[in-house]
Amino acid sequence: MAARAKKRAVKRQEVLEQEYKDLAQRQKPKTPVVRNVLVAYLVGGLICVLGQAITQLYLRLGFSPEDVGNPTAATLILISAVLTGLGVYDVIGQFAGAGSAVPVTGFANSVVSAALEFKREGLVLGVGARMFSLAGPVIVYGAVTAFVVGIIKALLR
Amino acid sequence: MGNYVTAFFVGGLICALAQLLFDLTTLTPAHVLTLFVVLGGILSGLGLYEPLVRFAGAGATVPITSFGHQLVQGALRELETHGWVGVLAGIFDLTSAGITAAIIFGFLVALLFNPKD
Numbered sequence: 001m002a003a004r005a006k007k008r009a010v011k012r013q014e015v016l017e018q019e020y021k022d023l024a025q026r027q028k029p030k031t032p033v034v035r036n037v038l039v040a041y042l043v044g045g046l047i048c049v050l051g052q053a054i055t056q057l058y059l060r061l062g063f064s065p066e067d068v069g070n071p072t073a074a075t076l077i078l079i080s081a082v083l084t085g086l087g088v089y090d091v092i093g094q095f096a097g098a099g100s101a102v103p104v105t106g107f108a109n110s111v112v113s114a115a116l117e118f119k120r121e122g123l124v125l126g127v128g129a130r131m132f133s134l135a136g137p138v139i140v141y142g143a144v145t146a147f148v149v150g151i152i153k154a155l156l157r
Numbered sequence: 158m159g160n161y162v163t164a165f166f167v168g169g170l171i172c173a174l175a176q177l178l179f180d181l182t183t184l185t186p187a188h189v190l191t192l193f194v195v196l197g198g199i200l201s202g203l204g205l206y207e208p209l210v211r212f213a214g215a216g217a218t219v220p221i222t223s224f225g226h227q228l229v230q231g232a233l234r235e236l237e238t239h240g241w242v243g244v245l246a247g248i249f250d251l252t253s254a255g256i257t258a259a260i261i262f263g264f265l266v267a268l269l270f271n272p273k274d
Contacts, residue, residue, distance in 0.1 A: 003266075009250045023193065023266075031180045033177070033180045035175045036176050036179070037177055037180070038173075038178055038273035039174045039176065040169075040172045040173050040176035040224065041169035041172060041176075042169065044168055044171065044172025044173070044220070045164075045165035045169025045172070046165070046170045047220060047273055048164045048165060048167070048168025048169070048213075048215045048216045048219045049161050049165050049168075049215070049217065051166050051168075051215030052159065052161050052164040052183075052215035052216070053159070054215075055158065055214060055218075059158075059175060065158055066207040068158075069218060070254035070255070071253070071254075072218070072219075073169075073255040074254055074255065076219065077255060077259050077262055078258065078262055080240070081263060081266045082162050082262075082266070085269065085270035086270070087273040090273075097176050097179060098175035098176035098179055098186070098189070099172045099173075099176065100171045101175070101188065102171060102193065102219055102220045102221050103168070103172070103221070104219055104220075104223070104224070106221070107221060107259065107261050108263070111259040111260070111263040112262065112263040112266050112267070113265075114236065115263040115264065115266065115267035116170075116270060116271075116272045117272050119271070120272075127264065127267045129265075131260065131263055131264075134187065135259070136187065137187055137190075137191045137192050138190055138191055138221065139256070141194055141195050142194040142195070142197075142224055142228045142249050143228060143249075144193045144196060145199065145227070145228065146198055146226055146228035146229045146231065146232045146244075147244060147248065148230045149199070149201070149232065150232035150233060150236055150243075150247075150248070151244060152242060153202070153233055153236060154240075154241055155220040
């Protein structure tokens with residue numbers, strides 16, 4: 001008898017949990033996907049237009065098309081670092097999502113904001129150790145990909 | 158090397174694809190960005206990223222997919238000139254300016270600013 005009562009209690013518990021899950025599902029705010037994608041397109045596109053303008057500027061200053069990538073990236077990273085220090089880039093990020101995360105400015109923002117956030121843990125264990133806590137995976141998997149592609153090309157030579 | 162129009166449309170498209178993955182899958186932004194770097198590297202190895210750079214300019218060089226592309230191209234260039242060991246030596250050849258800029262500017266900003274709450 002006791003076993004049957006226990007089973008019933010468990011069953012009731014499961015029903016309640018399912019009802020709770022359904023309710024939570026209904027109450028969850030719907031992600032405005034269309035709005036997010038359009039804003040990401042617009043902001044990401046504009047950051048690339050800024051990059052194109054900086055590229056044109058350095059080309060005019062005498063950099064060759066092969067060499068223009070470095071000063072362009074460094075300039076975008078500098079702009080992003082200052083905006084992150086001022087707290088502006090994180091506001092853009094909340095608005096633009098992937099539009100500001102995917103460009104190189106987003107990579108810089110992840111490095112600078114991590115350095116800044118962990119400043120209170122000290123210059124070595126905070127700033128030094130945590131700087132790449134967000135950007136690290138990108139570097140690790142990028143390097144692994146480059147290594148694998150390089151080995152495959154070496155084997156095919 | 159692309160123009161403003163192709164830079165806007167291609168760069169925007171790459172960001173919009175990432176946003177779709179943010180919103181419609183359970184992948185975190187860190188996973189999506191990592192995936193994009195790997196995809197950029199694979200496209201580069203297949204010889205498909207360089208034409209995109211010629212078409213879209215900054216639309217292809219500013220998004221993070223370009224980071225994977227440059228890591229691969231660095232490895233492949235050193236492979237051409239120095240053989241096997243070049244794969245190890247060359248990976249960060251083309252990206253060192255960007256990574257160093259992020260470290261230096263990140264360090265300076267951390268010294269000069271305080272985190273906002």
